[in-house]
Amino acid sequence: MILKKKKDKIPERTITRLPIYYNFLLEIQKNDIRMISSQEMARKVGIKASQFRKDLSYFGEFGTQGLGYSVEHLIEKIGGILHLNYRHNAVIVGVGNLGTALMNYPHFGEWGFHIVRAYDLDTSKVGRKIGYTTVKDIRELPRDIMIPLGIIAVPPSSAQEVANLLVASGVRGILNFTGSRIEVPNGVVVRSVDLTYELAVLNYYLSHFVPSGDSKKR
Amino acid sequence: MILKKKKDKIPERTITRLPIYYNFLLEIQKNDIRMISSQEMARKVGIKASQFRKDLSYFGEFGTQGLGYSVEHLIEKIGGILHLNYRHNAVIVGVGNLGTALMNYPHFGEWGFHIVRAYDLDTSKVGRKIGYTTVKDIRELPRDIMIPLGIIAVPPSSAQEVANLLVASGVRGILNFTGSRIEVPNGVVVRSVDLTYELAVLNYYLSHFVPSGDSKKR
């Protein structure tokens, strides 16, 4: 029997670099740059050229030897890998300062992410209008039609409770801003961002920095 | 200060996990938990016990064999490593939705980070009061007294310009929310957070995810 070739596992670090490449490519496209070499690309985003080429190699061959990469073509390809050529609807739970800022964050929309619904646990916030969206009571979440992406921007103490509700409502991917770890069933993907953690890591390097080599980026 | 094994280079991933440990320890301390084993710790924050012990081992010996770690002691030690036992002042540039949210973000203060000054490029925002802080014109930044931490929350197109100003004003660590790479002189530390990137990475895993353990097909 012929075994299906096992698909190579793609390094997580590779995945996290793709949006960086994508963003940079969009930027240079605005300046009418049509082609870019791995060297140039690498220099501009602060990595090694071989890493850029290796990263792409997990997904196919997108360049032309001797020439480089077509910016337009590469945008299309990386966009395809990240599924950015579709519209992605998301719900947000928690419309405090951070949640409200996220709802008004213009760059989400540019990449096809749209926060189409907002909920809060605090009934005093229900009914408030943010942009085109009216804040709803979180208890309505399970009855609303299913949306695949959820953003949690509530206090840490409610993180797990909200996560449970989202999962029960069919959400398959969660972006967690609470700083608390949340447990989800297999098949649900979570990514966590904690702004305080980032500041703490920055602070560590600030106080332990040895001025040789280059500084930590990204 | 840490004298032991100062020579060894500490993995960046280790540093980024310290705030997670710290946060979790603070949480359980509130619940009056006095001791914790590496096993328990690991289970709760979603890593392997050996990784937790290894991470700590770069900085010294903080546990008691047979017993585990004193929560209080560990908080003090990790806090010391991250320099969280001091007050850290920061300035922010850009008081749009995100910048304003960051200024009101309560968790910064809990970890000793205080945004003591706010600037904007948009003169129409100058003079506005956010919390206890009044927004100043960015041109005043170089004349103000030096603050070591800077947060950039302006549109990507102004990122480098603002970074230059911050560096010229003596800022040594920058938390960059613009999504654009910024170049800084040696000795200045940068960490970048891009909320859209996180959503894109989440989206990738959402569309390519195969539940771990048994291979459920999709």
Add this chain to the structure above:
DNA sequence: TTAAATTTGTTAAAATTTTCACTATTCGAG
């Protein structure tokens, strides 16, 4: 006091990720 049960700190192995080094391809000049 001794033995069993825990659990740390650490060494070494395994796994992952980055970097190097080289081949092959393409373009453009002569």
Add this chain to the structure above:
DNA sequence: CTCGAATAGTGAAAATTTTAACAAATTTAA
């Protein structure tokens, strides 16, 4: 057309990070 310069893709080496395994230390129970 041929040559030289530029550059992609890739297998292997190097570097980094994670995981496993175990000796040593400590507590608890008898």
